[in-house]
Amino acid sequence: MKMSEKKEETKVSRRSYIKYGAAAVVVVAAGAGGAYYYSTSQVPPAPTATATSSAMTTAAPVSTTQAATTSAMTELTAGPELDFNIWAFHPEIVQANMAIFDQQYNENCAILQVPGDYYASLLTKFMVGPGSHMDMMYLHSDYMTNYYKGGWIQPVDDEEHFDEIKNDYGNKNLLDLLTMPDGKQTGWVYFNGTVPIQYNGKVLQQAGLADDTGHIKSSPKTWDDFTQMCRDVVKSGVVKYAYLPKWIQCGTCGINEIFDEYCISEGELEFDPKTQEPTLENDTVMHILENIQDWMTTEKLADPGVLALNEQDHITTFCAGKHAFCEVHDYDMVSFNDPTLSPDAGWYHWLYDSSSTPGRQPGSKGWYPFMGALYCISSHTYMKRSANEAARLERLHQFYAWKDKNGNFVAGKQWIQSPPFLGQPYTQYYDDPATKAAWLKQTYDEGDFVTRRNAHLNAVIPPGYHGMVWYDDWHADLNDYLPTLALGQVTPQAAMTHIVDTANSLRKEYGGPEIWS
Amino acid sequence: MMVARNSGSAKPKRGLTDSQFALFLIIPLVVFQMALTVYPAAVALWMSLQRFNPSGQVMSFYALGNYARAFADPLVQASTWISLDYTVTIVAVTVLLGLGVSLLLNEEFKGRSIIRVLVILPWAIPEYATALIYGQVYSQTYGTLNGLLFALRLIPEYLPIISIGTIWVLAIAYSWHYAPLAIFFFLGSLQSVPEELYRQARIDGASAFRRFRTVTLPYMRYALLIILVLATTDALKSLDLVWNLTQGGPNGTTRVLTYYVYRSTFVLGDLGYGAALSFILMILIMLVTAVYFIVLTRRRR
Numbered sequence: 001m002k003m004s005e006k007k008e009e010t011k012v013s014r015r016s017y018i019k020y021g022a023a024a025v026v027v028v029a030a031g032a033g034g035a036y037y038y039s040t041s042q043v044p045p046a047p048t049a050t051a052t053s054s055a056m057t058t059a060a061p062v063s064t065t066q067a068a069t070t071s072a073m074t075e076l077t078a079g080p081e082l083d084f085n086i087w088a089f090h091p092e093i094v095q096a097n098m099a100i101f102d103q104q105y106n107e108n109c110a111i112l113q114v115p116g117d118y119y120a121s122l123l124t125k126f127m128v129g130p131g132s133h134m135d136m137m138y139l140h141s142d143y144m145t146n147y148y149k150g151g152w153i154q155p156v157d158d159e160e161h162f163d164e165i166k167n168d169y170g171n172k173n174l175l176d177l178l179t180m181p182d183g184k185q186t187g188w189v190y191f192n193g194t195v196p197i198q199y200n201g202k203v204l205q206q207a208g209l210a211d212d213t214g215h216i217k218s219s220p221k222t223w224d225d226f227t228q229m230c231r232d233v234v235k236s237g238v239v240k241y242a243y244l245p246k247w248i249q250c251g252t253c254g255i256n257e258i259f260d261e262y263c264i265s266e267g268e269l270e271f272d273p274k275t276q277e278p279t280l281e282n283d284t285v286m287h288i289l290e291n292i293q294d295w296m297t298t299e300k301l302a303d304p305g306v307l308a309l310n311e312q313d314h315i316t317t318f319c320a321g322k323h324a325f326c327e328v329h330d331y332d333m334v335s336f337n338d339p340t341l342s343p344d345a346g347w348y349h350w351l352y353d354s355s356s357t358p359g360r361q362p363g364s365k366g367w368y369p370f371m372g373a374l375y376c377i378s379s380h381t382y383m384k385r386s387a388n389e390a391a392r393l394e395r396l397h398q399f400y401a402w403k404d405k406n407g408n409f410v411a412g413k414q415w416i417q418s419p420p421f422l423g424q425p426y427t428q429y430y431d432d433p434a435t436k437a438a439w440l441k442q443t444y445d446e447g448d449f450v451t452r453r454n455a456h457l458n459a460v461i462p463p464g465y466h467g468m469v470w471y472d473d474w475h476a477d478l479n480d481y482l483p484t485l486a487l488g489q490v491t492p493q494a495a496m497t498h499i500v501d502t503a504n505s506l507r508k509e510y511g512g513p514e515i516w517s
Numbered sequence: 518m519m520v521a522r523n524s525g526s527a528k529p530k531r532g533l534t535d536s537q538f539a540l541f542l543i544i545p546l547v548v549f550q551m552a553l554t555v556y557p558a559a560v561a562l563w564m565s566l567q568r569f570n571p572s573g574q575v576m577s578f579y580a581l582g583n584y585a586r587a588f589a590d591p592l593v594q595a596s597t598w599i600s601l602d603y604t605v606t607i608v609a610v611t612v613l614l615g616l617g618v619s620l621l622l623n624e625e626f627k628g629r630s631i632i633r634v635l636v637i638l639p640w641a642i643p644e645y646a647t648a649l650i651y652g653q654v655y656s657q658t659y660g661t662l663n664g665l666l667f668a669l670r671l672i673p674e675y676l677p678i679i680s681i682g683t684i685w686v687l688a689i690a691y692s693w694h695y696a697p698l699a700i701f702f703f704l705g706s707l708q709s710v711p712e713e714l715y716r717q718a719r720i721d722g723a724s725a726f727r728r729f730r731t732v733t734l735p736y737m738r739y740a741l742l743i744i745l746v747l748a749t750t751d752a753l754k755s756l757d758l759v760w761n762l763t764q765g766g767p768n769g770t771t772r773v774l775t776y777y778v779y780r781s782t783f784v785l786g787d788l789g790y791g792a793a794l795s796f797i798l799m800i801l802i803m804l805v806t807a808v809y810f811i812v813l814t815r816r817r818r
Contacts, residue, residue, distance in 0.1 A: 018541065025545075121783035124573070146786055150572030249766035251784050305657055305677035307767035317658045469571045473785050480592065483768040510570050 076105075079389050082396055083110040085126065085137040087119045093418065097400065097411045104405040105395060127152045127380060135393050136400075138190055139376045141177070142252045142472060147376070148186045149469050149515075154379035155184035159394050165402050170427040170457040177370055181467040181516040187374035188401030191415060191422035193330045194368035194455045195246065195261055196361060197226075200336075202347040203324040207236035214347045215447070223262065223291055226325070226362045230301040233324045241303035243295060244323040247486060248306060248314045255292075255486070256478035257369070258327060262288045265363025271503070276468050276512040278503040281496065284364075289485060289492035297488035307483050316341065325351075329371055330452055331420035337443035346443045350451045368459045372423070375401045423456040430457065467513065470506035477502050565792035573786045583793035592769075593777065593794065597801070599684060600774040604752040604805075606688035607695065611748045612741070614692060615699025620729075622700065623707040633704070640697035648761035651690035655679050655762075679763060683770040691758050695751065699744045706740040707733065742813045746806050753802050774798050 086094050091113055098109055112134070114122045120143065126134045127147075139147060147153045156162060165188065166175055174192055178185050201214025209229060210216050220226040230242035247255035263270050266284050271277065295302040309317060315335050318326040319342035335341050336348035351361070361368060377397055385393065404410040412424040417438040429435055430453045439449050468474075478499060485495040533541065568579035587593045622633055639647070654661045655678040663675040679686055710733055718728045756775040759765065765772035765780075778798060782791025 121779070124783055124786075146572045149570075150574055150786075152573075249764035251764060251780065254764075254766075305680055308677050308680040308763065309657070310652070310762070310764065313652070313656055313658065316656070320658050473571060473787075476780065476785055480769055480772075483766070487768060 076388055076392050076395070078106070079386070079392060081108060081110050082135045082389075082393055083112050083133065084396070084400075085112045085114055085123070085134050087138055088113050088115055090418070093414045096414065100404065100410060101396060101399045104399075105392075107392065107396070109396060127378065133383065134378045136397055137376055137378055139187065139374045140252070141370060141372055141374060142475075144178070144186050144374060144376075145180065145466055146469050146472065148180055148184075151379060153186060153376040155180075156187060156377070156397070157184050159398065161398060161402065165398070168402070168428075169425045170430070171425060171459070173459075174370070174425055177466060178374065179466075181513055187376035188397065189425045190373045190375050190401070192370065192372035192425055192456060193423045194459065195257060195327050195371050196330055196368065196455065197325055197327045197351040198318075198333060198336065198348055199325050199351055200318070200321060200323065200344055200347055201349055202321065202344045203233065203238055206238045207233045207324065209233065209324075215349060216351065219351055220362045222364065223265075223288070223362045227291065227295070227299075227301070230295070230325065231299065234301055239322050239324060241301065241322070242324045243302040244306055244314070244318050244326040245295070245302050246306075246314060246327050247296075247302075247483065248309045248311060250311050251476065251479065252472070253311065253329075253371075254479050255482045256475045257371075259288070259292075259478055259482060260369045261327065261361070262291070262363070264367045264369045265361040265365060267363075267365035267367060271468065273467070274513065276507060278500050278507075280500050280503070286492060286496060289495050292482065292486050293488055293492060296486040302486075304487070307486070319344075330455065331422055333444065333448070333452075334419040334421065334442050349445070350448050350455075352447055352451045368455055423452075425456075427457060467516065468507075469515070470510040473506050474499075474503050561792045561795060564788050565796055567789045569787055569789045571786045573788055575789075579789060583789045584797070586790065587793050587797055592772070593774070593797075595769065596772050596774045596777045599770070599772060600753055600798075600801075603684050603688050603691075603755075603771075603773055604749055606685060607691050607752040607755075608745060608748045610689060610692035611696045611699050612744060614696040615703050615744065618696070619700045619703035619707060620733075622704055636700055637697045639694050640701070642694060644691070644694060644755065644757035645761060647690060647694040648758045651686075651693075651758075652762055654690075655682075655686055680767050683767070687758055687762060687771055688752075690762070691752065691755060694758075695748060698747065702740040702744055703737060706737040710736045738813065742809060745809050745813070749805050749809070750802050753798065753805070774801075 084094070084098070091111065094111055098111055102108055119138075119140075123137065123139075126132045139153065144153075148155070159165075162185075166172075169175055169189075171192070174189055175185070178187060178189070180186060199210075199216060201210045201216070204210035204216055205212070205214050209232060220229055233239065233242035245255075246253070246258050250257075260270070263280075263285060266288070268279070268282070268284050270280055270285075272279050296304055303317075303323060306314065306317070314326075315328060315332050317323075318328070319336055319338075321342065321344040330350075333348060333350070337345045339345040342348070375397055377393060399405075400411045402409075409426055409428050412426065412429055413432075415422040416424045416429045417432075417435050419442055421439055421442070424430075436449055439452075440446070444452070481490075481495065481498055481502075484490050485492065490498070565583050566579060566581070568576045568582060570576050618636060622629060622636065642650070653659070655663075657663065657675050657677045657679075660675065660678065662678060663672070666672045667675060682689075714732045715728060718732050723731065754775060755773070756779055759771050759773050759776050760779065763771040765776045774794065775798065778791050778794045781787045781794060
């Protein structure tokens with residue numbers, strides 16, 4: 001009896017529970033409401049007299065584009081924190097550059113790191129989630145067209161210094177690549193590169209195809225030359241498979257990307273840039289499809305194990321010294337020539353002729369496909385920025401993509417001078433002796449340095465696919481379908497029919513160039 | 518019952534009945550579920566009825582067009598079978614491994630407590646990290662498994678294990694990650710079996726297998742049901758391992774349905790189709806779960 005009484009005493013009554021519970025809910029709701037109000041009412045501070053722009057006399061939110069029409073805004077007021085979304089690749093370099101920017105402009109910007117494998121999905125959430133905020137971001141070139149057409153990134157044409165930056169670009173082809181069918185430019189290059197054929201000189205030397213220094217005696221001028229070299233390597237018995245193609249498991253950078261490479265090296269752009277209709281039905285592309293099957297299935301020159309590899313394993317597999325040729329992103333050469341990763345370090349080179357160093361792909365044109373990423377400014381209907389904030393953001397954008405406050409090329413320096421040496425669009429970086437010294441230190445030889453420099457600054461990189469919002473769908477389908485061709489499960493003719501029909505069907509569904517008018 | 522009830526001539530108390538009070542208590546949970554599950558699901562349902570362009574913009578109302586497209590898509594059909602194959606393998610390996618290890622750990626031996634703790638660790642490792650670990654294990658160039666088999670002279674050269682094993686090697690990796698949860702549940706059930714029953718069974722001359730079937734298994738039925746349901750739903754929803762280890766390859770042999778959902782939605786920006794595929798996956802999970810409940814609770818009724 002006593003115990004139950006005690007229980008009664010200590011029991012919290014329902015009324016109290018409801019009362020306190022309701023109070024707690026009210027407090028939480030009020031707090032959340034207040035926080036929301038605070039976050040949404042952070043109207044960027046009105047410009048002060050220190051601003052030199054006439055556009056900054058208004059505090060009304062305007063887009064960066066509008067704000068960018070202002071003149072040099074060297075004295076901007078502090079405002080909401082600017083954020084820069086990056087994927088996880090050497091964040092310490094981004095951080096070091098940001099420290100310089102913050103110091104030069106008295107800013108305090110934030111770097112938000114998104115795990116690389118999920119970048120596309122997280123970015124999507126950022127961009128479509130009302131209230132989420134982002135200012136500047138990396139964007140892979142594959143996503144550029146769709147993000148721009150969807151209104152998620154804004155053009156840079158009205159940025160101050162726009163023409164100056166364009167003039168400074170070493171390879172003007174890049175500018176065509178960044179320009180959409182409506183004539184607007186989507187961003188500035190974060191890094192640019194190519195996907196060239198590289199070779200293991202030790203294997204080629206043992207097969208009698210390289211000189212004493214491990215340089216290829218005669219660079220293949222056509223893909224048929226290349227096939228013959230692969231045959232010679234296999235025939236020599238030095239390795240089981242001569243070719244480790246980049247037909248790997250990668251959404252945007254597997255066999256689909258390499259199919260582009262084969263086509264572009266032959267000057268075949270896959271689609272008519274004006275009508276966006278497929279131009280694939282010709283003997284050149286048919287021969288490419290036949291080669292894909294012959295290399296892997298008919299002649300067994302290409303290693304079928306590659307179809308199960310991811311990007312990292314593909315690199316380490318070539319490091320093992322069991323293949324003669326491989327195509328990879330050009331910056332991966334540092335892995336091949338790293339003694340801690342490869343027993344044949346120092347033997348890997350770009351496919352160039354040691355006598356003339358032309359630096360070209362096999363194929364009638366020897367053109368390279370573009371591979372790289374951009375610095376973009378995010379854009380969304382809810383993402384209104386004051387003129388002041390927009391101008392600060394533009395300053396951040398141009399610091400990373402061009403020059404610092406003192407007019408020096410700074411942000412790209414660490415990228416190009418630290419392994420893996422990401423390509424930059426400005427000649428000045430390549431002319432810096434420190435760049436060459438850094439590359440040569442990493443066992444790049446003179447020929448490799450010149451070849452890579454040429455590929456970044458001078459190579460023809462056709463705009464190709466840009467402007468088709470359905471290109472990625474078609475590209476993804478290639479990734480699903482072409483392995484069946486490689487494994488001999490479909491004929492080259494059937495593959496041709498499939499890839500052309502898929503392109504026509506997607507074009508019909510989502511539209512051609514008319515969607516830009 | 519601590520409910521204020523009207524009694525005799527006493528003035529009726531104003532207050533909540535038990536049911537009303539219970540309902541009141543679950544209001545926060547309902548609000549939470551509405552915000553984090555029902556609302557997003559409703560938005561996803563709306564999206565699945567729209568036609569999007571690859572830039573993530575709505576083109577038109579599509580009614581059940583995305584669902585019709587999914588049922589006609591040979592890749593979806595193939596992915597569904599791969600998902601089921603993957604799930605059956607995972608569930609089988611997880612349950613068998615869980616049973617075996619939990620029976621072992623239920624025995625008395627020195628260091629049992631430490632081993633119990635160690636065994637549970639793989640479950641604490643995220644699926645993403647599991648993918649990284651098994652990338653090292655299966656690698657054709659430097660893989661631990663290849664190294665071991667080669668050292669034992671069981672293989673003449675390093676093999677492309679993922680190409681050979683495809684969905685099986687992924688399922689084994691996932692089971693390694695998931696089996697500790699089964700061990701945890703099974704071990705809990707095993708410890709609730711009265712020792713007296715084993716003793717009596719031994720006196721009756723029951724073999725080890727018969728003791729397991731007639732004494733142990735009945736006590737484990739609910740743990741088994743829980744593990745079957747959890748392992749099935751989690752395996753059907755699993756993406757990290759496939760995404761990070763094979764990206765659906767080689768040649769589409771590991772392209773599970775979740776991979777297809779992710780790719781359609783986030784890589785290709787086809788939000789409507791991705792949402793429709795998600796609902797198809799959800800229905801698939803509900804069907805499989807319902808079958809478990811019916812089968813495993815029927816005998817009891």
